[in-house]
Amino acid sequence: MDETFPDMDTITIEFDEETLQALDDVAFTDHRGNRDAAIRECLDRWLKSREE
Numbered sequence: 761m762d763e764t765f766p767d768m769d770t771i772t773i774e775f776d777e778e779t780l781q782a783l784d785d786v787a788f789t790d791h792r793g794n795r796d797a798a799i800r801e802c803l804d805r806w807l808k809s810r811e812e
Contacts (some may be wrong), residue, residue, distance in 0.1 A: 775783065787798035 761769045783798045791797035
């Protein structure tokens, strides 16, 4: 658990192979291989698309 935000809930998400490949493509293209950064970027895009 991340001690930065001790009161926040933790969730687990399972990705299928197609989604993992897409995340890896974003990670290696835009984030120097950092899959966590790619996940954050994709989640941010998705959340912003829901606001429209």
